[in-house]
Amino acid sequence: MALPSLSAPEFLTKVPSTGEEIKYRPFLVKEEKILLMALEGNDQGEITNAIMKILGNCILSDIDLKKLATFDVEYLFLKLRGKSVGEVVELKIGHSDPESACQHRTEIEINIDDIAVVGDKPNDKIQLDDSIGVKVRFAGMDDISSVDTNSSSDLFKLITNCVEYVYDEENVYGEFSKQEMEKWLEQLSSEQFAKITDFFNNAPKLQHVVKWKCPECGKEDEITLEGLAAFFT
Ligand SMILES: [Zn+2]
Secondary structure, three states: OHHHHOOOOOOOEEEOOOOOOEEOOOOOOHHHHHHHHHHHOOOHHHHHHHHHHHHHHHHHOOHHHHHOOOOHHHHHHHHHHHHHHHOEEEEEEEOOOOOOOOOOOOOOEEEHHHEEEEOOOOOOOEOOOOOOOEOOOOOHHHHHHHHOOOOOHHHHHHHHHHHEEOOOOEEOOOOHHHHHHHHHHHHOOOOHHHHHHHHHHOOOOOEEEEEEEOOOOOOOOOEEEEEHHOOOO
């Protein structure tokens, strides 16, 4: 006789970039295993793959994961983890000044429900002159997995990937190769290009401010945690 199967509870949340409501279930043991294996390997690409696989398993609504912005993925993953492992994350945090005489790391508990995506969505249609503009989208996990966002040539690559179309008063130009887009971006003025990079620099972020009083030296301190990695130690 087949063993009886257990049903997982279902929860609702919203995709931060679109506001779309989705249904999800918590991680099960199989997803924990996927995550642990990836974390052991300590390879960023594998960790990203594991996160996407787990989201694919646990999100029950029909959504295109590839279209999610990086901050959507981070937020949804934290939500899923909260409902699976527990909503409280324990971190040990040192003083905001790494040169501080006190090197004590204070144990701090953070409730996952308090962690939010912070920042308004910048306008994704960027007007470059009187008639021509460009429509961009937020970078997804696929876009950033192969680039170093601190390198300017990589940022250029990222932007090339994230242009959806160019428009003027009469037309929308959505058909182009990567090479054509690179050439097109290269003929912009620095000022025009800066308008596009601003969109990416001002994208909303998964962020949480932690304030605490160090039990060792008594000093009050504050640190801003950003991105998924900050919430796992
Ligand atoms: Zn201290």
